[in-house]
Amino acid sequence: MTVPPSTPRGGRGGRPPETIDPRDRRRLAESPVSMRRVACLFRPHARTVVVVTVLIVAVSVISMAQPFLLRTVIDDALPARDVRLLLWAVGGMLAVTVVTQLLGVVQTWLTTSVGQQVMHGLRTDVFRHLQRQSVAFFTRTRSGEVQSRLTHDITGMQSVITSTATGVASNVTTAAATALAMVALSPRLSLLSLLVVPPAVLLTRRVALLRRDITATRQRRLAELHSQVEEGLTVSGATLVKTIGAADATAERFAATSTDLIDLELRSQLAGRWRMATMQIVFAAIPALVYLAAGFPATSGGMTIGTLIAFTTLQAGIFRPLMGLLDVGAQWVTSMALFSRIFGYLDLPIDVAPPTAPVAVQHDRVRGEVRFEGVRMSHDVDAEKPTYAVDGVTLHVPAGTTLALVGETGSGKSTLAGLLARLHDPQSGRVTVDGIDLRDLDPTDLARIVGVVSQDTYLVHASIRDNLLLAAPGASERELWQALEAAQVAALVDGLPDGLDTVVGARGHRFSGGEKQRLAIARTLLRNPRVLVLDEATSALDTETERELQQALDRLMAGRTTLTVAHRLSTVRDAEQIAVLDHGRVVEIGRHDDLVRRDGRYARLVADRAPAEADRTLAA
Structure with a gap:
């Protein structure tokens, strides 16, 4: 049941x-x-x-x-x-x-x-x-x-x-x-049972239903209590409560729910006692009627004591x-x-369905040439008039070069980057690597070719070693330390009491933002992808940490085709190409100096953001 x-x-x-x-x-x-x-x-x-x-x-x-x-x-x-x-x-x-x-x-x-x-x-x-x-x-x-x-x-x-x-x-x-x-x-007592047992069963069921509603309410309140525990006593919940000063209100809400449970438990137990008492009366009454019928010559039919006991045993068992x-x-x-x-x-x-007949790929021969060909992508494709986050974008990123995507929030930068990682597929057009449509690549092959480092770094609640081995299950101890060294985080890990076996905590809360990012870079390095997607990888970091992390990213980007999404213009100045997006369309493309001289959209972005970035530099 x-x-x-x-x-x-x-x-x-x-x-x-x-x-x-x-x-x-x-x-x-x-x-x-x-x-x-x-x-x-x-x-x-x-x-x-x-x-x-x-x-x-x-x-x-x-x-x-x-x-x-x-x-x-x-x-x-x-x-x-x-x-x-x-x-x-x-x-x-x-x-x-x-x-x-x-x-x-x-x-x-x-x-x-x-x-x-x-x-x-x-x-x-x-x-x-x-x-x-x-x-x-x-x-x-x-x-x-x-x-x-x-x-x-x-x-x-x-x-x-x-x-x-x-x-x-x-x-x-x-x-x-x-x-x-x-x-x-x-047969005679069976006829009596046919008249008595069904009403007794229905009465017992009806009495039991009285307790059901109380128990259901109690279960809902218990679920609320559990939710309050999860919301208030996790890392994120406790941080929120402390930072907004909601400790007293949260405790009072918890106490109110707990008080309700006291009353519900009392009502539930009392309802249960009435139920059990009624059932016991019913169960005692039925054998009593059978004994009474067996005592009258007209209804006993010469029944023996053994038959009577056997019959009442069966009757009790039919409930x-x-x-x-x-x-x-x-x-x-x-x-x-x-x-x-x-x-x-x-x-x-x-x-995003895997191909039925994927194209075979020799990973040592992948160059990493990326093309976006007339790509259109909408997140609300089922709407009558869908809004396109990426609208007719055509871009060419030669192997081993860097393309930076800039633009205002909502211009389609992250959506375009997600298309390269095949987190979603375009409604029209295609994205290729070395001329192969991503939709024709086996997901495992694509994950080896395209690596992603994003702002929202996710570390599983396990050891550093386990997090790194997610990317390369067969990696040796030496390869793990080489990746950590390249990501400039080996010294930190080596200084921990448990080293690689240190548990990172829920979502990596044991480490700072910059440290988590470098661990993520080390994890990506282990896969050695030919194409790299950096989606706002440094936007949540302070200037000093960003500078340190950028050195690790420079090592990661060396020799790889890189698509960089960034709000900070300081992180894209050296890119071979900078594409400026506006409402999902490419409105400008070129190198930093050329785009500034054109005095167009990119130049205005530089002018608008330069004071803020200068303030950050001075603050550091």
């Missing part, structure tokens, strides 16, 4: 039974799930599923022998003092228990194995599919939603497999076998499968909603 993370579920044992979440109904209405597609997930495990079904039926049938053996003990073996019969009956009872438990263990092992394998396939398929999505997908999608699909939803699939499917089969067979056994023991079958509708909708959410991600079209 499956539920969303914040929704309680139930049955006996203090948990309320399931109701259908309206969100699941809406999801299925919008994105219905084909049963054929669900069945395909289990096709590789068809034999195991058949074996599990057989085991479920076998356990239900074998367990029905227990009350008949109990009747034999009470009615025959004990009154007649027949030790031999008593030993056989008691041994049979023990054997039934041992066999059903062993079969239950095998069933659990098989269903869990199937569930884990299906989960593994779905999890890896979704992860790989999302990895192939363009950056635009991650820009418009909350990271928490992606994580929820990969963890909560897919984890819920195991419950679908191990509880929903097997639970329905088990409950049906158990209820049917129990009902037949009850009729075999006493669980009937309660489970009442939840089938909610289980079904919830399960299908989970499949719908997972399939929804698997069905996402890939904006």
Whole structure:
């Protein structure tokens, strides 16, 4: 049986039974799930599923022998003092228990194995599919939603497999076998049970629903409490709280949520006690009615004591499968909603699709000549009148030279750089390296040819060594230190107590901006790309740190084709070409001195930014 993370579920044992979440109904209405597609997930495990079904039926049938053996003990073996019969009956009872438990263990092992394998396939398929999505997908999608699909939803699939499917089969067979056994023991009392058991089951379910709403509210408040902990006690959250002076307000909000939980917990526990009390009354009343009926000659039908005890045992056991079958509708909708959410991600079209027949590349022969040929790119391509971030750009960057992109914010510089790294594809035109369209290159080959160093350096929460090995898993210790030396960060790493094994912290918070950038440069150096994209790599740094980092960048750029995006004109003055962008179009192109003499857009940018850059230099 499956539920969303914040929704309680139930049955006996203090948990309320399931109701259908309206969100699941809406999801299925919008994105219905084909049963054929669900069945395909289990096709590789068809034999195991058949074996599990057989085991479920076998356990239900074998367990029905227990009350008949109990009747034999009470009615025959004990009154007649027949030790031999008593030993056989008691041994049979023990054997039934041992066999059903062993079969239950095998069933659990098989269903869990199937569930884990299906989960593994779905999890890896979704992860790989999302990895192939363009950056635009991650820009418009909350990271928490992606994580929820990969963890909560897919984890819920195991419950679908191990509880929903097997639970329905088990409950049906158990209820049917129990009902037949009850009729075999006493048709008259079975008729009484048909009148009493269904209302008792429905009453028990209705009482349990009273607790569901309280528990659901408590779960939501707990989720809010967890969110407040995550927001206030992480590196970024704690920094924000301290810098804006929101510590008291945050603490008060946390305290208010915690206070609400006290009241909800009290109400939940009291509701649970009323539920349990009602259930106990119901469970005691039904056997009492059976005993009463058995005491009257008109209704007893000459029933023996053993038959009566066996019958009441069966009657008590029929509650669980009937309660489970009442939840089938909610289980079904919830399960299908989970499949719908997972399939929804698997069905996402890939904006930046890998080529079906990639062009073979010999990396030692790549020169790094880059061309943009009539490139147009819009981030809102589905709009009626899309706005183009890059509009008809044609540029040629000879191998081993540097092209700098300048312009006002929003002029299309980073979008153009992203096209070279194939973070997105143009709607028209093409981008080539050595005459090969990037769309015809295998993503692995492209990553070896084009290296990127951006302003937002990302370091995973692992050691320096692990971060470097992401770029070159087979790199030796010597190669790691050579890359660090070239990036002018070897001395820093060598001075750390754990050296290369130093953990960088969440997003590299242990290091300064300049240090993180140099580690990123070292990581890029390990890949030895022929084409380099520097997207605002030094814009967030102070002048002194920028000067030090620029020396590392100069080493990185040596002999490579480089596309540089920069706001600071000091970082682009020595470029062989400077392209000035305005609203996605190239309005000027040339060297620094030539563009200044033209007294055009670039000259105005220089004039506007020169005082600010001079102030930064003096401040340093």
